[in-house]
Amino acid sequence: MNRNSTTPVDTVTTTIPARLDRLPWSRWHWMIVIGLGTVWILDGLEVTVVGAVAGRIAEDGSGLAITDAQVTGVAAALYVAGACAGALFFGRLTDRFGRKRLFLVTLAVYLAATALTAVSFTAWWFFLFRFLTGLGIGGEYAAINSAIDELIPSAFRGRVDLIINGSYWLGAVGGSLLSVPALNTDVFPKNLGWRLTFALGVVLGLVILLVRRHVPESPRWMLIHGRAAAAERLVDDVEAKIERDTSRQLPQATDEMTIHQRGTIRFVEIARTVFRDYPRRATLGFALFIGQAFLYNAITFGFGTILITFFDVPSGATGYYFAIIAAGNFMGPLLLGRYFDTWGRRPMIAGTYILSGLLLFATAGLFGAGLLDATTMTLCWCLVLFFASAGASSAYLTVSEIFPMETRAMSIAFFYAIGTAAGGISGPLIFAGLTSSGVVADAVLAFCIGAGLMVAAGLVAVVFAVAAERRSLEDIAPPLSVASTS
Structure with a gap:
């Protein structure tokens, strides 16, 4: 085992980052994936349920006086606005108080708001708790992605991050299929079925919360915030468990890093680091998030309305179709994820964005020419989203690994908030009218805007993407607290 050796009180020389990166895949890593990653399944369940049951909630007898456009437009925009606010608020707290505290708090906020959504009795109540649900899930994005990247070995970081973010679509499949019996008035009355779908999300979330209690704090965060001894003990325990499980002794980790421990880092310093020291990377983050946010928040989540219109x-049958495109979304990161670690970030990020955009242009052309029906339209979207989902997941991977550790959660939060605000708040408000107007040309325009932004983001990645594959986070972007490396 490699022990930390310390010089003066506020300075520590450590091999912990190298020790974490050289670990083989183990049951301990599976615990991290299950405890942290499975919340995206809940998010997918949540968003998909709203899209699938929008038509039913808007019907007379649902228990809410609300229109379809309000559910898919206003409520969707408020959900995303909450997510942006939550990302910024909780992202700042995550960098300041640690990953573990915040990924417990944000899940609790998410669960409480979802439960209250299930008992909505007026439109304003539904809108309020959609916003608060988004607040919790936005905080999750910042806390979870920063923790995952700091705990997963560099050789697996790309594929694991993509698959975890892509697991959102497993929840989407479940939400789509769940909506079918929930919308069947022979099974549940109109005012009950849609409420039960939200309630089920709460039950699943409570199970995840039980697992998440065992996920540790990030040793990398602990090192910088004056808890080097605790970080050392944690990594010692992890190594001992892996050696027992594999019956093999781990190789020595020799790469050392000396850091100056510090407390809170000012927001001004974070902003200066991201935009002054890494302008090309900041441009890349903006492009990737805006492109994927428009595609998903503005168009994809209105797919049920497109099928109906x-x-x-x-x-009551839209859930079957959405389950198909959701499956395509999950298969993309699952099957393509490993190539982000082997072929590299630049070709895979650029390729998935550009190819999905070109395929969406082709889909728009076929739709505009009247050559598609509900089935073939769904298959076209499935193909588009196979590539788009891998690209969208890589946006979260990218901004979580290309900036210094002290800014990681806030960087994720900032780019998520800005990109999602552009594509996720304005998008639903703009495209809800285009895709529900009943005019083919309007829907074609919506598709082409989303496709154009994806292609543009891919071209930015061709120039600015960082070759981060299989590299230590500290090598990609040295911590602000670093004094020396060897």
């Missing part, structure tokens, strides 16, 4: 699909 243009193809006369019954509202």
